[in-house]
Structures are given as C-alpha cells and as structure tokens.
Amino acid sequence: MEFRYFSVKLDDPSIQPSPLKPQRTFLDNASNALTNFLSGGGIQNMPVADGAISDLFSRPLFFALYDWFLEHGPVYKLAFGPKVFVVVSDPIVSRYILRENAFGYDKGVLADILEPIMGKGLIPADLNTWKSRRRALVPGFHSAYLEAMVRVFNDCAERTVSKLDALIKDAESKGSNVVDVEMEAEYSSLALDIIGLSVFNYDFGSVTKESPVIAAVYGTLAEAEHRSTFYIPYWKFPLSRWLVPRQRKFHADLGVINECLDDLIGRAQETRQQEDDIEALQQRDYSKVRDASLLRFLVDMRGEDVDNKQLRDDLMTMLIAGHETTAAVLTWSTFLLAQNPTIVTKVQQEIDTVLGDRRPTLEDLKNLKYTKLVIAEALRLYPQPPLLIRRSLQPDKLPGGHKGDPDGYSIPKGTDIFISVFNLHRSPYFWENPESFDPERFLRRRVDSSIPGWAGIDPTKLQGLYPNEIMADFAFLPFGGGPRKCVGDQFAFMEATIGLAVLLRKFSVELRGSPQEVELVTGATLHTKNGLWCKLSKRQS
Numbered sequence: 001m002e003f004r005y006f007s008v009k010l011d012d013p014s015i016q017p018s019p020l021k022p023q024r025t026f027l028d029n030a031s032n033a034l035t036n037f038l039s040g041g042g043i044q045n046m047p048v049a050d051g052a053i054s055d056l057f058s059r060p061l062f063f064a065l066y067d068w069f070l071e072h073g074p075v076y077k078l079a080f081g082p083k084v085f086v087v088v089s090d091p092i093v094s095r096y097i098l099r100e101n102a103f104g105y106d107k108g109v110l111a112d113i114l115e116p117i118m119g120k121g122l123i124p125a126d127l128n129t130w131k132s133r134r135r136a137l138v139p140g141f142h143s144a145y146l147e148a149m150v151r152v153f154n155d156c157a158e159r160t161v162s163k164l165d166a167l168i169k170d171a172e173s174k175g176s177n178v179v180d181v182e183m184e185a186e187y188s189s190l191a192l193d194i195i196g197l198s199v200f201n202y203d204f205g206s207v208t209k210e211s212p213v214i215a216a217v218y219g220t221l222a223e224a225e226h227r228s229t230f231y232i233p234y235w236k237f238p239l240s241r242w243l244v245p246r247q248r249k250f251h252a253d254l255g256v257i258n259e260c261l262d263d264l265i266g267r268a269q270e271t272r273q274q275e276d277d278i279e280a281l282q283q284r285d286y287s288k289v290r291d292a293s294l295l296r297f298l299v300d301m302r303g304e305d306v307d308n309k310q311l312r313d314d315l316m317t318m319l320i321a322g323h324e325t326t327a328a329v330l331t332w333s334t335f336l337l338a339q340n341p342t343i344v345t346k347v348q349q350e351i352d353t354v355l356g357d358r359r360p361t362l363e364d365l366k367n368l369k370y371t372k373l374v375i376a377e378a379l380r381l382y383p384q385p386p387l388l389i390r391r392s393l394q395p396d397k398l399p400g401g402h403k404g405d406p407d408g409y410s411i412p413k414g415t416d417i418f419i420s421v422f423n424l425h426r427s428p429y430f431w432e433n434p435e436s437f438d439p440e441r442f443l444r445r446r447v448d449s450s451i452p453g454w455a456g457i458d459p460t461k462l463q464g465l466y467p468n469e470i471m472a473d474f475a476f477l478p479f480g481g482g483p484r485k486c487v488g489d490q491f492a493f494m495e496a497t498i499g500l501a502v503l504l505r506k507f508s509v510e511l512r513g514s515p516q517e518v519e520l521v522t523g524a525t526l527h528t529k530n531g532l533w534c535k536l537s538k539r540q541s
C-alpha cells in the first residue's frame, strides 16, 4: 500500500478538485446561508461545501462528497437543507471518532432510520444496549462456528453453480455456449441463503425458488434506503403508516419478516437444551452438530435472560447486515474482474493450484491469498457502506494538524458526522492511481517505521496478512474500526472468498455491455441500477 501521508495535508499541487464546478442555484445559496446561520456558533471556521441541494439530486451523494473533499479538505460542513453534517475524509480524524473516542458518539441519523426495522439490534443500538449485546453476540462467531460455516458456504455456492450450469446446458442445447445472467441477483440469493442457514438454520432456498420473506427483506431495505436520503421524516407522522402507500407496504413487509422470525425463535426455544449438540460444539466436533446456527448459540448458550424482542432485533440485524453487504462485494468484484482478464487468469491459477477439484476448507482459505486481495481491492473501490454515520454525545474537539485547521475543530454535542469511507479509499493523498483496480497494491505496501506502532516491524512478516484498518492506520476501513467494527468481518470474508473461488473455477465471465452502462445507485450499500448483466460460459481449461 503506497501511503504518502497519514493525515490529509492538502499541500500536493498535483491534486486538484474537478474543474467542472457546477452552477449554484438560488436554493443552494439559500441552503448554505441557512446552514451557516444555524451552525455558525457551533462549528467555527470549518469550510462549507456550497451547492449541496442541486448536487444531491443529480447523482449519488458520495460522489459529490468526494469532489467537495478535494475542494474543501478533509473536514468540512455539508449544507443539507436546515441540517448540517460534518464530512470527514481523514484517517486520523476517523480513527479518533471510531476508536479513540468511540463512546463519545452514537449512530445518530442511522439509528433513527433503522430503529423501526432493527429496533435495538447491534448496528443502531444505543451504547448501553450495545455493550451487553455485543458481549453476548461476539462469542457466537467463535472459530468453531466459522469452521462449521465453511460447509454452508460451500453447499450454497455449489447450489448456485448447479443453477448456472443448468442455464449453460440449456443454452448449449440451443446451439450457444454463452448465457446472459444477472449476477447481482444471483449473488443476492446466494448471500441470503447463506445468512438464513448460518443465522437461523433456515433454508430460504432463494437460489432456486421465490420466498415471500425475500421480497419482504428487499421491501424493508428499499424503504430504509429511501428514508436515508429523504428530507422529511414522513415515517414519524401520526397515521402515516395507514395513509402513505409506501408506509403501508413497509409495515406489511415487516409483518412477514416478524412472523418468520417469531416462528424461528419459537422453534429454537422449544427445542433448546440439545445437550449433545452443545457438547459437540464445545468439543469442536462439527460433524455431530445438527444446528450450529447463531440462533441456536444465542438460545442455548446465552439466551436465558434475553427477551424475545431483543433476540428478534439482534437476528434481524444479522439478517440484513450480513446479506446485502456480501452480495455487493461479490457483485463489484465480478464487475471489476470481468474488465480485467489478466487478473481473472491469476485468480483461476491460484484456485487450481490451491484447490484443484476439492471443496475449499478453512485451511485453503489461508492460501487463497490473491483471491482475497481481489476482494479487498473491490472493497476499497466499492466500500459497503460508503459512509459511516455518527452523532457526538457531548462537545468534542477533533484532531487537527491539517493545513487550514492546525488545532482541530471544536464541535458541539449533537453534531452529525459522515465518515466518508469512499473518500478515504479513493483518496489521491494515500493511494497511487486510486481509481485503478490493482489487487497487488496491497503487496507493495511501504512500511514506514517513523509511524508509531510500526516501528520495529519487519516488513517481510506483513506480507501474508490481510490488509485491514490497523495495517492502513484507518485509511482503509473495509469493515469499519474500533469497538463497533463489523462482527461478521471474518465470516463475510470467508464467504466471499469461497463464493468467488467456487464460481470462477467453473465459469468465464464477461460484461454484457460496456462498464459505463452499469449504473451505480446507493442506499445502505452500493448496488447497480439495472443489475450486473454478464455473459457466462463454461471455463475452458
């Protein structure tokens, strides 16, 4: 990883904001004036991104946040109607908010939006709830569980392979060896089946059939996305759940999911205390474990004192957090690979060498190094989610040291903050050719022993490690950082690696049209507007 600085210094003349500065409308200027007026007393001297409103409607928010980052620096205010957000694109400030003063912040706007869906689940949870539930949940991701899940990842990936195989056979019978497949949908089904089995021991079977729960999960997510970008909190108005059609649909969808979750929780509780299962799990004898799901763990090992509402919120959080994200990582990895045949060849060579025709095991995952770098690089270019959201619980002072802000900005209690992971990951201040897909960039990492924590580290010892936020000192945040870092990071990484390896071993993939036709839209995660249409054929060995 080619780091040039560890805090954005803005003194590199080669880095310039986009010359195409858009025209500002009356609404933009009024919005800025209002923002400055409302926040002037609280956040002095901070640059303001002007032109908020018109930029917001023409493209996904984080593209505009990127241009403003180059224009205004690593910490600026965003005019967003009557609200002000502080946008952070600096690793040191991000590290401070996520790790050093993590408990000085909560999830703010994100918690407001997610509360109706996830309640007090881990992602939106207030600090008190979070502390007890994180303690209960993290042991559920123990190595025995992850090892048992390798079987689930394989089973589900093979199901997708069979489906795609059948499509190709059908095409062959009609004289063609190529089939058009919408891969984003395939990855969504794969990830949903995996999360269903691993969290609830419930088979959505979505690779092969439609389920009302899938449609309901998508419906609730779409509503959460809509709320996250909508000015007025219409969902909080009395009677809105009966009067607003999208609200009626949202509550109907939530009803379907709740019914399914209640049923699964009830069934798990009725059959609790399967002593032989618990014993087998404790002894890491996975072949004897009938149900190694997270629900089983929570009910059998920890669940005695937890009410059903909290259990439901936790499980709902896992279902949603663990599904869309991994599907998006696989989608964007495929999008990037499909444009880079040389990289695909390298991945396939590694898969052949490490796996041959075998099913991947936990041990194999350690050796699929290049495949993992591809996934890391896809996460750098398309982070899920592109923004981390926080709100200060008391007045605070952010670390300074950047040009124009030597002392650091003081922020009042209640300041809403966007940490732009997208900006950090594509920052021209930290990455060589930040826009290019270059998995090997992580191997070219320069270890700078002047950086505290790296002094005395032998660079050769780092080669085998997977790039993460610690190695990158918060310039790379694929799974967040600090105490609220993703609990499913290893799970997700293993799942994505197995998914990609099992598919690329069998198939060759090309984009159906040009990369420019794949339009990006955003919500909680980054996805495509009209699907990732690919041309799939059997791999010629």
Ligand code: HEM
Residues within 6 Å of the ligand: 122, 123, 130, 134, 317, 318, 321, 322, 323, 325, 326, 329, 383, 384, 385, 388, 389, 477, 478, 479, 480, 481, 483, 484, 485, 486, 487, 488, 489, 491, 492, 493, 496
């Ligand atoms: C590639 C896939 C995934 C990505 C990129 C991802 C990313 C993230 C990120 C960036 C956060 C931090 C959010 C913040 O700081 O506000 C997070 C939190 C979380 N993730 Fe993931 N995640 C993935 C997969 C999963 C999976 C598979 C699960 C569960 C099975 C999961 C469960 C969670 C939970 C519960 C939290 C909240 C942790 C807390 O607040 O203590 N994630 N994830």
